[in-house]
Amino acid sequence: MDLQEFLHMNEGDGELSYSQNSFVQKGVSLMGQPMLESAIQSIITEVKSPSKVIKVADMGCGVGPVPLAVVSLVIQNVQKKCKELKWEENEMPEIIVFLNDLPSNDFNLLFKELLKMELLKRKDGVPLCYLMTTPGSYYGRLFPKNVLHFVHANYSLHWLSQAPPGLYSEEGMPINKGNIYISKTSPKIVAKAYLAQFQQDLTKFLKCRSEEVYSKGRMLLTFRGRPVSSDASTWQPWELQILALAITHLVSQGLINESKLDAFDFPYYGASKDEIESIVQEEGSFKIENVNTTAQHVAHEMEDNVERAKIISKFTRSFTESLISRHFGEDVVELLYQKFTQLMCEHLSNGESAEHHNIIILLKRS
Template sequence: MEVLQVLHMNKGDGETSYAKNSTVQSKIISITKPIMEEAIGILWGDVPNDHDHDHESIGIADLGCSSGPNSLAVISEIMDIIYAKCRSLGRPSPEFRVSLNDLPGNDFNSIFESLPDFFKKLEEDKGVGFGPCFVSGVAGSFYNRLFPSKSLHFVHSSSSLHWLSQFPPSLQSNACKVLNKGKIYISKSSPECVLDAYSVQFQKDFSMFLKSRAPEMVPGGRMVLSFMGRRTTDPTTEESCHHLELLANALMSMVSEGLVEEEKVDSFNVPYYAPCPEELKLEIQKQGSFVVDRLEAFEIDWDGGFEDMNCPFRAASRGQRVAKTIRAVVESMVEYHFGKNIMDDLFQRYADLVEDHLSKNGTKYINLVLSITRKS
């Protein structure tokens, strides 16, 4: 099973789609807005820097854009910030070259279908003086080169870089020896070799991400990246892995009833890693093309919080909301490995386990937000 082929958010706008179950990701985007504003302010001259200059045309990329309302909402946010900054500085609005990137299996069609309404709203809201906007889709892994040299000024990626480019090879190659029995990710019972396998894969991937972006960005260009992470150096901490521990428990409950083969669970490893700040800083320092401006950690409720009291999704229990959120993200991989016919049963069991856990614990996700600048 290749990650490139099987990892994509649930398509369309149905009940289990990512479009209808991405409140957590929307919350993260909202939290990171002040950091984006700061990064763009520096890019535009709020703080003097060696690369401050007028931009007639600005390249923007959203890496891991997925689909649904968040995809164009974050681009709209970025353009709003730039437009407001230009007006405050008395500068003309630039033209916007927007690139939306994700893996080939992403639901790009739904994004393209929503572009006419997006452009219409831009025209109505901004009117005369707002630079033209050119949007394109770029299919491919952000762990490789995607764009021409020095074509990007601002890069954004949210809720994507915790996904690995591949399943840790050492876990796959030891299929004859079960290394992480009954688990699908790092857990308290995982041996050290499993922790190391995930850590090494993340280090390789994040280093390749930085190496790939370095030639694509102009000197002084900025990146704001956010991922699920952890505050401590311990990768088995509950805040970074317990949501997947509960999914493994749901699978094992089906094993106990003869609905799933135990070997299937033992051979499945989620291509995910929640890093700590020290790991990010180390890889940035080793790669050498960027300097860290800000690195912060935020707590996120497993169901996104749901401040909107009118949201119809609030009627569901917290366990159901979390299960739908996770299902929209991981179902493509889980279905490929275990088969389509167990999905409804699996995620109902998962919802029950999450409901029980959250009734007794205040576990939250930790989201790391990183703002970095391309060196000269």
């Protein structure tokens, strides 16, 4: 399937929408906030000449609280640094934020939300900020050479450009039968195929951005990764493990054809910090300024497992539904996520983890 054509987070602002259910992504972006602030402030110091236009891109911006926070933080930090540098108000740089995502992202809602922001209204002492959309895949060129000062990508680069082709034999037969990602029952070659696709994609991303980011520009990238102690050949995120169990259940009920399950490979890779660092170093265009790993228990404030499972199910549905309904058909979606909620509740009741491991990395163009 051509992922770029139809992958999207759930649209709108209803109960099952991405914008109402991206609390995990918001939490991760908050963890990266100090690095974002230091990057913007360093950029303002380094561009030296006042009145320049600062160009920022949010790659895989999606919709909801994160792109809103990115726009506000950029404006606030440009303003703060200009004050510190005692630049006159008429010397304050103007800002352009390019909001990038695949064409099926809900850009209409994003702009409706953004245009309500007070900071975007013309006011004395606040730098003027212009917003633009740049639809398209960040695994290709999106901007002219040397234009960007800062690139931000929160929780987007663990999405692969495609399911790894190495998951099929030469005869075109699926080799990861019964699974939707790397699992304990996967042949060893499966983890290798996923890593190879991730290496290829991240390298392409870095190469494209190395053309577009100016000589001292920065990039702040956050990934949903895997814990340091994990075994790369078997580790899978708990959501995908439970999603696979729910699909298997529907197969056993005769509601999904087994061959459909065998042919579904989730286009995600949970990288380790070392894997990301070594890809950056090998590609060579960016230097690592800072890197941090964090962990986050999803919806841990909820004591009732039934309620917590419902929240986690809506969260998971908000970013997986477009792929699931496209591959398995819209008619099974409701049942599938009902089963997911039940299995999630059992998972939590057994004391199993619902943790996200994140890698936050700040890069400088070298």
